[in-house]
Amino acid sequence: MIKNIIFDFGDIFINLDKEIIFREIERYGGNPVLSPEVLAINMDYEVGKISSEDFVSQLTTVYPSASSEEIKGIWNGMLLDFPDERLEFIEGIAQENNYCLFLLSNTNALHIEEVEEKMGNQKFNRFRSSFEKFYLSHEIHLRKPNADIYNFVLQENGLKAEETFFIDDTKENTDAAEKLGIKCWNLQVGKEDITQLKSKL
Structure with a gap:
């Protein structure tokens, strides 16, 4: 029972719109295939190992031409x-x-x-x-x-x-x-x- x-x-x-992070990567100069390093950053963030500031900072390697605010916008854009x-x-x-x-x-x-x-x-x-x-x-x-x-x-x-x-x-x-x-x-x-x-x- x-x-x-x-x-x-x-x-x-x-x-959710989980695909937004892939759609936006190329637009901001990145590779649409997420590397193991990027997945590891996300996992660390999901268990609170790194701060929001560190997370956004590390994502500048994924979206090299995006500002911090644009990265936050992409990340939160998956929430519908x-x-x-x-x-x-x-x-x-x-x-x-x-x-x-x-x-x-x-x-x-x-x-x-x-x-x-x-x-x-x-x-x-x-x-x-x-x-x-x-x-x-x-x-x-x-x-x-x-x-x-x-x-x-x-x-x-x-x-x-x-x-x-x-x-x-x-x-x-x-x-x-x-x-x-x-x-x-x-x-x-x-x-x-x-x-x-x-x-x-």
């Missing part, structure tokens, strides 16, 4: 809209009080600031208060799909894997959670929506 639900954030609640029906849906699930709800997101300081600004404080706080805990990778210094992030959430909240359901749009993340005994839904973006959750439980 499912008692706990863990949700990803990007492309589950807020729509947060449909009201998804907010109302998660608030409804929270009000039913049938499950313990958690958010678990690979994210970073720049994105969360931008999300709050886009949504507005009131709407963002309505969203955040729908969850028992709101876990952001850069704050807990862990990221998906590493097993330690799932174990951290389970252990900190006294959850049993077999009683826990996890939703993420990245198969690598749900595959890792399934290995720990967590039941998962690898949501297919554009074909499925989080508002269909009850049919998946």
Whole structure:
């Protein structure tokens, strides 16, 4: 029996344009194929190992003709809209009080600031208060799909894997959670929506 639900954030609640960073690289004089070094910079930023300032500074090698503000604009440009029906849906699930709800997101300081600004404080706080805990990778210094992030959430909240359901749009993340005994839904973006959750439980 499912008692706990863990949700990803990007492309589950807020729509994303993940391709913008590739589209904009050539425009600003860079190589559209991300190097292992660039991926490592992103991973370090997502677990809070480097500051936003350091992150933007290091990205000048990727976008050599872009200013710091232009780099921030590209980075935050992947954040699109947060449909009201998804907010109302998660608030409804929270009000039913049938499950313990958690958010678990690979994210970073720049994105969360931008999300709050886009949504507005009131709407963002309505969203955040729908969850028992709101876990952001850069704050807990862990990221998906590493097993330690799932174990951290389970252990900190006294959850049993077999009683826990996890939703993420990245198969690598749900595959890792399934290995720990967590039941998962690898949501297919554009074909499925989080508002269909009850049919998946």
